[in-house]
Amino acid sequence: MNSALALILSLAAGLFTYYVYARYVDQRIIQADPRKATPARLYMDGVDFMPTSRHVLFGYQFKSIAALGPVTGPIIAMQWGWLPAFLWVIFGTMLIGWVQDYTSVMIGVRNEGQTFGALSYRLISPRGRITLLAFIFFYLILIVAAFGKIVGDMMAAVPSVPVAIVALVIVGLGAGYLIYRKHADILYTTLGMVVLALLAIWLGTSLPVKASPVAWVLFALAFSYAGAVLPIWLYGQPINYISFYLVFLGMIGAGIGVLVGHPSFTIPAFTQWTIPLGSIWPLLFVTVACGAISGWHSLVSSSGSARQLEKEIDARYVGAGSMISEMVLAVLSIIIAAATFASFAGYKEALGKGPAFIFATGMSGLLSFLGISPEFGKAFAGAMYVILAITVMQLVLRVARLSTTELLGDYVPVMRNMYVTAALVAIICWALIATGTWQYIWTLFGGSNQLMAALALMLVSIWLKQSGRNWHFTFWPMLFMFITTVVALLMTGIKLFKAPALLLAGKIKPPAGQTVAVAVGGNYISGVIAFLLVLAALVLVVDGLRVFFTSRPAAAGAQAGQTASTAD
């Protein structure tokens, strides 16, 4: 398969989905009405509820949802061959992915901008909300652990990256200071800072910094801790702002590189049904996380975009459009993994150094078609990868800190102190990274992510049924995602509980750099998390299905799911 053809096919599939299926759902089922007042217009307060141009909102949504998931998942899934991952990315997005993102926006828009916590409380039960919060808490911890581990491996594997990342922090702080404190011109500041960041990446190629993965994981966690406790204008936001341009440049560069160089795939279309990670069903569907469907998107859609949508008809552009763009990003990473190495053996060997290493190598290959030197390309790709991870990590740690305070603050007074809660969450993540086995952590993250998606689809299905609309297009995908993910998590959990005995008997070796005792502890911790996730999801789904099957469409004219406004 030629990589340019793969890219063009995915673009065609995306356009078809957007203009045919998404348009049908938007116009016929949801019946988006440009004249209906959206929460942004109804409750405009200039803060959360703020009508925003659909183009700005599209960029905002895409920036918020595109992280490491669509890049890393497909790279790992190449072990089954490129075809299964390619098909799942395309069809997963076409049938489930965009549906979840778009309906998550619309459920918020039609319910006065309520977010999932409030919606699960109202549509399912008070217990539903608490379970959802607990579920989200574990889910967030897994995101930080999975991403943190990747960052550690990446910075150890590509020594030209660390200087760029440290420089990016300094550049970001500088940008924040200039824009917020000195009121400098935003355009010139941005230009200057992006150029500085690129210079820093170039500088990194001649200033390699070597350290162990463990040290870099600690660095990433310290970075995220600062993001979680410092004022957001000073640290998190300007760094994310400058990062956006670097990631954007990288994506455009990779896309043009594929079209110019159009390398052919070197790994087989299909290898075998079962790889060391597990069998293709259900494991492929949780390994390829955000490229096909992701629960994180539903949280962003319902909390952020739903409250800023100017017109209902913008939801398709913002929700479905950004998900389809992310599908293209996932296809780019499939191309990177499938067309970079001389053979499948070469890919397997590179995978030993971590998926991040594959990304950096492949991306520099694509950029070299544009005449960019491989050293700079590798450093740039490495920096882009770390940025994708680290910007999400700090955001997630911030939210995890808030949810810890929310869940425990009333019972344990010390949990109201943000420095303590952020440190506690960071320590839990560290424990997972230090003791866990990487591929299982990734599977747990993927599993929790897809479960979150299933829960979002279930909320939407209940809302659709109660408002007398066709619910089939969300209900059946929800059932598929739920069964697949629960089976995947249970299989992983059982594996994790079986591993200690094998480790102690010496039948399997602990991961490099770990003692047997640490690996045993790590397996138990990860196993317990897997079962807790399944338990929380089961409680929610059982409650949800009970409501779903007992709910009747509301009388015509009375829009179900509309609550009395608290205003005045």
Place this chain on the structure above:
Amino acid sequence: MAAHDMARFALKTRSSMEHLFILITMGDLLGVPILPPYYSLRLLPYVVPQVATWKRRMLREKDLTDAIY
């Protein structure tokens, strides 16, 4: 679009200050009398445009999942 976050943050900061100001001056409207009514009434004309939004934001149920984005 990249600066959208910053714009929102600036607006959030302004609004939280505004909330505080109105709560101190017009707390009566929500049953939180802080200033003597004489001064509240003197300030009322300046605050009128914000009162409706302010009340809605103050009385709206908040949920943890609001904080995600």
